[in-house]
Amino acid sequence: MTNTAPTLADIIRRPLVTEKATLLLENNQYVFEVDPRATKFDIADAIEELFEVKVVSVNTYNPPKKKRRYGRFVGNRAHYKRAIVTLAAGDSIPLFPDL
Template sequence: MTKIFEVIRKPLLTEKGQILREKNIQVFEVATWATKHQIQEAVELLLQSKVKSVRTVRIPSRTKRLGRFVGTSGPKKKAYVELAEGPKAE
């Protein structure tokens, strides 16, 4: 198994994420190569609770501009992880 922090990059703390936390759904930025099964194992180890379902979203790279310089941001992947009923993770 790969390491937890190679799969899960960081939690995403947004307004939409706060609304979903009330429904027991956590939002994470994950590695682009991570599968749903790897994400599930990593979250179960990290949060010490069972995972009910995992949904993923791929975000393509975007063109960014700073003055006359043009570059791209890298592609990203988000995971919406629904936890099983029980105590909510902080």
């Protein structure tokens, strides 16, 4: 199995909606769960292509592994990476479309 970089469509897994993420929306920053192999440049390109916005900066956070128990079996949670994407003034991503 080779460790190749993911395609642009596979880089962004899902937007994260947490208390901190909603506070960051005021600063035009969005939080996404991304592929752990993706670089900041890959993430910026994927966001610009998918949502047609201008990305100013990308900050990434790779949290440590957490243990998970299921009965007597011990394992780790699935590995993920977070990206905080800052957009240019005037750009926005509709996370909550009108229903």
